[in-house]
Amino acid sequence: MGESEYRCWEELLPDALELVFRNLPLQEVLTVVPRVCKSWGRVVAGPYCWQEIDIEEWSQQRQSRPDQLVRMLDLLVRRISVSGLPCDPLFSFIGDHARALRTLEIPRSEISDAVVEAVAPGCPTSRSSTSAAAPRSARARWRRSAATAGPWSSSTCGAAAGAAPAAQRPRPGRRRLLREQLLG
Amino acid sequence: MAATPADASSSSSEAVVGGEKSNKMITLISSDGESFEATEEAAKMSVTIKHMIEDGCADDGIPLPNVPAKILSMVIEYCNKHAADADDTNKHVADPADADEDDDNNNNNASAGEKEDLKSFDASLVAVDQATLFDIILAANFLSIKGLLDLACQKVADDIKDKSVEEVREIFKIENDFTKEEEEAVRKENAWAFNE
Numbered sequence: 001m002g003e004s005e006y007r008c009w010e011e012l013l014p015d016a017l018e019l020v021f022r023n024l025p026l027q028e029v030l031t032v033v034p035r036v037c038k039s040w041g042r043v044v045a046g047p048y049c050w051q052e053i054d055i056e057e058w059s060q061q062r063q064s065r066p067d068q069l070v071r072m073l074d075l076l077v078r079r080i081s082v083s084g085l086p087c088d089p090l091f092s093f094i095g096d097h098a099r100a101l102r103t104l105e106i107p108r109s110e111i112s113d114a115v116v117e118a119v120a121p122g123c124p125t126s127r128s129s130t131s132a133a134a135p136r137s138a139r140a141r142w143r144r145s146a147a148t149a150g151p152w153s154s155s156t157c158g159a160a161a162g163a164a165p166a167a168q169r170p171r172p173g174r175r176r177l178l179r180e181q182l183l184g
Numbered sequence: 185m186a187a188t189p190a191d192a193s194s195s196s197s198e199a200v201v202g203g204e205k206s207n208k209m210i211t212l213i214s215s216d217g218e219s220f221e222a223t224e225e226a227a228k229m230s231v232t233i234k235h236m237i238e239d240g241c242a243d244d245g246i247p248l249p250n251v252p253a254k255i256l257s258m259v260i261e262y263c264n265k266h267a268a269d270a271d272d273t274n275k276h277v278a279d280p281a282d283a284d285e286d287d288d289n290n291n292n293n294a295s296a297g298e299k300e301d302l303k304s305f306d307a308s309l310v311a312v313d314q315a316t317l318f319d320i321i322l323a324a325n326f327l328s329i330k331g332l333l334d335l336a337c338q339k340v341a342d343d344i345k346d347k348s349v350e351e352v353r354e355i356f357k358i359e360n361d362f363t364k365e366e367e368e369a370v371r372k373e374n375a376w377a378f379n380e
Contacts, residue, residue, distance in 0.1 A: 007318035009356040016321050016337060023341035030374040035349045035367055037358050058377070072377060 010039045014046070021049040026058055050079040210237065211245035212260065214253035219245065226263040231328035250326045255319045258309060262332050265305055269298065310339040314356055 021029055021044045029049060034041040043049070055072060062068045210227040212220045227246075228234040236242050248256060310317060317336055324333035344352055353360060362370065 005313065005315050006357055007315045009314070009318065009358050010361075012318065012321065013325060016325055016333070019333065019337035020340045020344070023338050024344060027378055028344060030377050031371070032344070032347070032349050032352060034374070035362070035370050036352050036356075036360075038361050040358075041370065068376070075374075075377075 010037050014043050017043045018046065018048045022052065026053060026055055029053075045079065047080050050076060210242055212256060213245050213247045214251055214256040215249050216253050218253040218256070220253075220256055220260055222260045222263060223267065226260065226267040229263040229267055229329055229331070230259075231330075233327060248327070251323045252319065255316070255323045258316075258320060259323055259327065259329065259332065262306075262309060262335075263329065265302065266331060269302055306335050310336055314343075 017040065021033055021040075024033065029044055033044045053076060055076075059069055059072070208224045209221045210224050210233070212222060212227065212233070214220065224237065228237065233242070233246060236246055251259065310320065312320070317339060321333065321336045321340070324336060343355060347355070352358070360367070
């Protein structure tokens with residue numbers, strides 16, 4: 001027959017691999033797929049595998065480990081931010097729900113200043129300032145962060161307690177899916 | 185290997201292009217030169233073919249140089265089954281960009297029994313060796329058949345789920361191109377998430 005049983009799964013179209021990985025649970029996409037081979041690792045690191053991630057079960061098992069919850073959210077936001085996908089709704093969601101969040105750094109993100117200002121008051125341990133210059137310094141920090149691809153470290157989540165524009169609600173669709181799953 | 189018989193009972197409205205009726209048969213030619221017939225309705229489940237039909241390129245048969253006969257016959261089987269299930273052409277995905285998030289958008293008017301029938305058909309279609317599954321994915325991607333592409337990719341995901349790294353490499357015959365150090369670094373990177 002001459003038909004080979006071999007197919008180059010490493011080299012399957014990234015679009016198709018993304019479709020495969022999107023259907024996998026959290027454990028597989030974090031601990032199995034990246035280790036299979038380098039090309040799969042590259043694909044699964046891309047943002048399109050992370051647009052609908054269910055961490056409800058995972059987070060429920062880690063209620064006593066808020067540091068891990070924060071780290072997971074950091075990872076998720078970072079994945080989605082890599083290619084500049086808009087993440088305002090996700091950021092405001094994090095601010096709404098990550099009460100223990102102390103710091104968050106998102107290099108190369110496209111988070112609007114308005115969202116940072118809206119979210120900051122909700123982070124109880126964030127530095128607060130009534131100075132009008134505070135929002136600008138928050139912006140400046142974000143821009144500096146954008147220039148460097150840092151490790152997991154964080155910088156203070158916003159600095160403007162004074163500014164209080166209407167908080168942005170996550171847009172409907174995938175972000176709400178994630179939020180509703182976490183809320184149970 | 186035989187061509188799938190045409191489903192002549194088409195309940196869909198007439199196609200607009202050239203005044204041709206939608207139960208017109210379309211000839212599809214595999215990469216190895218075999219000809220298959222499909223109803224226009226079934227063929228149009230492929231957005232790629234749909235565009236070619238609408239552009240008037242389909243009269244002498246549509247050559248599909250990327251799709252071997254074995255795979256093409258499976259693809260046509262899928263299209264026949266799902267086209268017959270959809271009530272009218274409005275249910276078909278017009279364009280991947282407009283695609284509904286709902287996987288079952290072809291089944292909206294199917295009864296529960298028909299849905300079960302369709303599910304088991306789908307399951308048996310992709311219960312194939314990994315090489316055939318790979319080829320189905322390529323064909324579904326090339327032909328822009330969203331339902332089939334989703335189905336095949338979900339099957340691959342099911343084959344990966346709950347497997348170890350070594351098992352996945354074995355199933356898909358993937359060579360480990362990491363050095364020991366590199367692989368260990370990757371393992372450590374996310375181990376925190378699932379270590380107690």
